[in-house]
Amino acid sequence: MLETALTALEPVRGSCSISTYTGEAHTFTPTAPGRAPTLITSCRSLHWMGRPEVLDMADRVAAVNAVVAIMGDGSLWTHAADWTVALRGLIQTYLGEERRAGAHGTYADPGRSYEDDLADSAFNDVNEYRFAVARAWTPEDVVGYLRTTSFARPALFADRHHEFEAEAFGLLQSHAHSGVLEGDAEFTVLLARRPGDAA
Structure with a gap:
């Protein structure tokens, strides 16, 4: 994924320098002196991390003057289009009612919002932006996307994955x-700074 992102x-990067890091987010350190990040982003992934540790x-x-940007628009599991509701129902017939997550468990609501986490961090000057997004998927796009999710990845279906994909x-x-599946979503961006930082 990092190679694809860099490519x-x-x-479009112009004179901006970009470096990548693979590992646990809370253990990151800059690669060289003077290379402190000015933008730290997370999209649909922060809920898998130790949020206070990452913000620390x-x-x-x-x-x-760094900015922390936390972004997301939910997932197909939570969207309410006719086709996403039907797809979620199909997944549930194979895997049970609860949303799968992690290696062996089910999804548990974190109980705290990102706004709560940011309020307790150094980056507690937060602005929220919402953007309407209209997406057009093909059935092939959706089946490919499902393979990357925690709730419908191939390993969960064991020897029934081929059967599930055909039915899906x-x-x-x-x-x-x-040939198009439409889905409206709202993309939310939280931009957080340390109080008093220049924009």
């Missing part, structure tokens, strides 16, 4: 209009 960014790390290593593809084709 996509190369033609950001405070420790980030530049004085048929379900999605039946809901598609001219």
